[in-house]
Each structure stands twice: as structure tokens, then as C-alpha cells.
């Protein structure tokens with residue numbers, strides 16, 4: 095990447111589209127975060143210089159180790175130990191004997207300066223890893239590059255570009271950001287970040303959301319196109335970045351940003367009010383979380399519980415499996431903060447779009463239809479029961495419920511429940527406390543489960559509809575393939591019918607029915623779901639105020655009429671219009687919030 099410092103802004107407005115991974119609007123100047131290779135000069139050294147260079151190398155390794163431990167401490171205090179654990183991989187690189195010996199051998203043999211030798215060896219190792227098939231190992235290449243850069247900076251006596259010491263507000267532009275880069279960003283100065291690569295489930299995206307900074311990733315080669323100091327508009331909701339925006343664009347987005355702030359302030363005032371309609375019909379409004387650190391934001395947004403705790407993040411980016419105690423600590427932390435409200439812990443849902451390292455889940459031709467989630471757990475009862483015991487122990491301290499993902503038929507629930515009983519027995523033998531009457535739920539996210547919801551309902555205490563997967567399976571549309579994203583339609587009559595059927599079957603059998611798929615967090619769709627009788631809405635923390643607002647703005651009869659109307663329609667466009675009409679009447683602010691851009 096060429097140096098872009100000091101270049102002047104271009105005149106023409108340019109729009110880039112990527113993946114919005116953290117919502118909101120930011121308008122600010124670009125700060126090019128050069129995660130590029132450090133420039134190192136190649137020098138010949140004399141034989142008597144060899145031990146000196148080796149000593150410098152060892153000193154740099156020690157200093158880098160100290161630096162990483164410091165970062166770990168800061169991140170642990172700021173974001174929790176799970177985030178800090180990412181750096182264990184960095185520390186391992188520093189201790190890698192074969193890498194260190196390779197470097198020492200080459201200094202003696204080739205007689206080049208240590209910076210040059212180390213950069214060459216580090217590059218060789220990173221290249222080997224980056225070409226590996228296994229996603230986990232591939233990711234290690236960026237750990238190696240990160241560590242190599244740190245060591246080189248220490249050898250050269252240079253400080254890395256420090257995003258925690260920024261003086262003015264900036265939009266960070268980078269090829270990629272290592273977890274250490276994003277975690278140390280100061281929210282007050284970094285108003286947004288945009289990167290060439292990345293996906294919604296990458297660590298940087300998750301961290302951006304927990305830091306509440308708008309972010310867009312997957313912008314391909316944007317870091318090579320944007321100039322230092324160039325003005326940028328970042329729309330983290332739609333995934334758009336506008337470089338050198340015209341005055342008119344800046345004015346328009348500033349207006350939207352101000353309006354969003356006003357609406358958000360107004361929505362915040364609803365925090366402690368119940369999610370009930372104008373005529374007093376109440377539903378439960380809960381939050382989806384991925385890490386224990388997400389709980390404060392969820393509660394601050396007014397969530398009355400956690401409707402989906404995705405536990406698989408625990409199992410990602412690591413080689414060894416988390417043990418019962420480690421899992422228990424995390425579940426306990428969440429349950430204690432959330433009680434008396436419920437925390438619904440979903441058992442391990444790996445596979446499909448949720449990658450874990452290869453030894454655990456092998457590569458498959460059709461991962462979305464493969465050996466994943468409950469199928470994997472029922473085949474790996476040790477892993478499953480370890481998690482169940484950890485969840486059960488947390489149920490002794492808070493209002494914990496357990497939920498099984500990817501249920502395709504009632505036999506899986508029967509088997510999972512039997513293993514839950516075994517886990518209880520094991521805890522009893524150990525004298526551990528737990529809630530023997532813990533509620534058990536099934537996620538309804540496979541069409542076969544939706545169509546046999548009446549049978550399944552007799553085996554569980556509640557349902558949670560997972561529309562993210564239900565839509566992909568019912569419509570045969572890969573949920574992460576952008577080429578067919580236009581077919582991914584929650585308003586499709588097939589989806590609306592399936593949801594109505596699930597809710598009705600659950601109610602006939604006397605259980606409550608919730609939804610934790612993204613559909614529940616879309617205000618106009620929430621109106622339909624309310625009208626269909628959905629009992630619980632579990633959405634991301636940022637959507638809580640909007641959903642509360644929409645529920646508090648209508649009469650139940652209006653929502654029911656809308657549900658009847660859309661269920662009778664076969665036209666997606668017309669369904670969209672009907673929803674928008676009611677939304678506009680009930681909560682026009684939300685139309686601005688969602689639809690203006």
C-alpha cells in the first residue's frame with residue numbers, strides 16, 4: 095500500500111458498498127491505519143555481530159511479550175477475559191521454537207541483520223498458514239503477521255501507530271484490523287471504522303458492535319482508494335460508505351444522523367416501560383446476545399431478559415474446548431445480571447455459517463444441511479453434556495432456560511432431554527445445585543419442525559422461531575449468499591403461513607412461542623407477528639427500543655387486522671405496503687429511522 099499521508103481530498107463523490115456490521119451514521123475524516131508490512135533494510139553483518147543480533151532478537155521477543163500481556167490486561171479489564179484470550183495465540187507465536195530456531199540459524203548462515211531475517215521467516219510462516227484449508231489455521235496467519243509487526247517495531251525502536259492516542263475524531267480505514275487494534279480503539283476518538291475484508295461474525299465486527307461504533311466491512315480494496323484526511327460518510331446500517339461526499343450528501347446524512355439521535359433519545363425514554371399495546375396487551379421483549387459483555391447494553395436498552403444467548407462464540411477461535419467451569423462462569427455471569435428476568439441459553443449451534451476449527455467439525459459439501467448444531471451435539475455427548483451441566487449449574491443462580499437449535503423432529507428433542515436428565519444426575523451425584531424444573535425449548539428453524547410443531551410442542555415448554563434459518567430452508571436461499579439475497583424474503587406467503595402455523599400449534603398445546611430471528615427486530619414485521627399472537631420478541635439490543643415503540647403505538651386489533659390482511663395476500667409488494675401504512679400511522683418516527691436512507 096502506498097503512503098497516503100498528506101494527499102489532498104478528491105473532488106468527486108464516490109459510493110462504496112460493503113457489509114454493515116455495526117449500525118449508525120458517522121461523518122468524519124479518514125485515518126488510514128497502515129497495517130502494512132514494516133519497511134526493513136537488508137544489511138550484511140560481520141561474524142562477530144551475530145551474537146549481538148541474536149541478543150537484540152531475544153530482547154525484542156521479551157519486550158513484545160510484555161507488550162502483548164499489557165494489551166491482554168487492558169482488554170480483559172475493558173471487554174472481558176474472552177476477548178483477551180485471542181492474544182494467547184499471539185503469545186504462542188512468540189514462543190514457537192521452530193520459528194525462533196529458524197531465525198537464529200539463518201542469522202549465522204546468511205549473516206544478515208535480524209530485522210531482515212525475522213521479516214523473511216515471519217513472512218514464510220504466515221504464507222504457509224494463509225494457504226491452509228482449515229479456517230482456524232488460516233486465521234493464524236494474521237496472528238503471525240501481527241506479532242511479526244510488533245517484534246519488528248520493537249527491533250526498530252518504533253512505536254506502532256497507536257489508535258488509542260488519537261487526538262481528533264476519525265474514521266479508521268484499514269485492510270483489516272487485528273483484534274488488538276479494534277479493542278484498544280478509543281470510542282471518543284474513533285467514530286467509525288471501515289475495512290477491505292471481514293464478515294458480520296468476524297471478531298472485529300463483534301467488537302465494533304460492543305464498542306457501539308458504526309462499521310462497514312467487506313469493502314474490497316477501499317483502503318487503497320481512500321486518502322488520509324478524506325471526508326467520509328459511513329452508514330453502518332446499510333453498509334454504505336461515501337467518500338468525498340457533496341455538500342448536499344453531507345447535509346442529508348447529517349440530518350438523518352440528527353434525526354436518528356432525536357428518535358433514539360425519545361426511544362430511550364421508553365426504557366422502563368412495558369412492551370404493551372395501547373389497549374394493554376403485553377408481550378415479552380428480550381435481547382439476543384453473543385457474549386456476557388453484551389448484557390449491560392441489552393439491559394440498558396430496556397430488554398426484559400435474554401431470549402437467545404448464542405453460546406458458540408465460546409467455541410470459536412480456539413483449539414481446545416471450553417470446560418464445564420469456564421462455561422459455567424460465563425452463563426452464571428449472564429444469568430445473575432439478568433435475573434429475575436429469564437436467560438435462554440441456546441446449546442452449541444456450530445456448523446453452517448458458524449465456523450469452528452476443523453478437527454471439531456469437518457469440512458462438508460453442504461454445511462448448512464450437514465452435521466451441525468443439535469446433530470453434532472447428539473453425536474458428541476461428552477461435549478453436549480459438559481455444556482448442559484454448565485447451563486444447569488447456572489440455573490441454580492438465575493432464571494435460566496435451555497433451548498436446542500436446529501431441531502428437525504421430536505426424536506431429537508427426546509434424545510436431548512434424556513441427555514439433560516443424565517447431566518442432572520451427574521450433578522446430583524456431585525452435590526451441585528441446579529433447577530430441576532428448568533424450562534426446555536426448541537428452536538423452530540427447519541420447515542419439518544414448523545410443520546410438526548403440534549407434535550414438538552408436547553415435548554417442550556416453549557418454542558423460539560429462528561427465522562434466519564427458517565427462511566433459508568423454506569425458500570432454499572443461502573442466508574449468506576449476496577447474489578440471491580433478493581430472494582430472502584420474510585414477507586413471502588410461505589414464511590408467513592409457517593409462522594402462523596407454529597404459533598397456533600404452540601398455543602393449542604399450551605406453550606408460549608417466541609422468535610429470536612432477525613425478523614422480530616424489524617418494526618413493520620413485528621406488527622404482523624404481534625397480530626399473529628407471538629408471545630416473545632427477542633431482538634438485538636439496538637432494536638429493542640424500536641420494537642417497544644412499535645408495540646406501544648398500536649391497538650392489538652389493528653395488528654390482528656394487519657396479520658389477517660397479509661396472510662390473505664399473495665403479493666409481497668402489497669404486504670410491504672400494508673405494513674408500512676400501519677407503521678406510518680402508528681409510529682412515523684420509525685419509518686424515518688428505517689426507511690429514509
Ligand code: PEP
Nearest residue numbers: 539560561562563610611
Ligand atoms: C435463526 O436461525 O433465526 C437464529 C436466531 O439463529 P442463528 O442466526 O444463530 O442461526
Ligand code: MG
Nearest residue numbers: 539560562563
Ligand atoms: Mg439458526
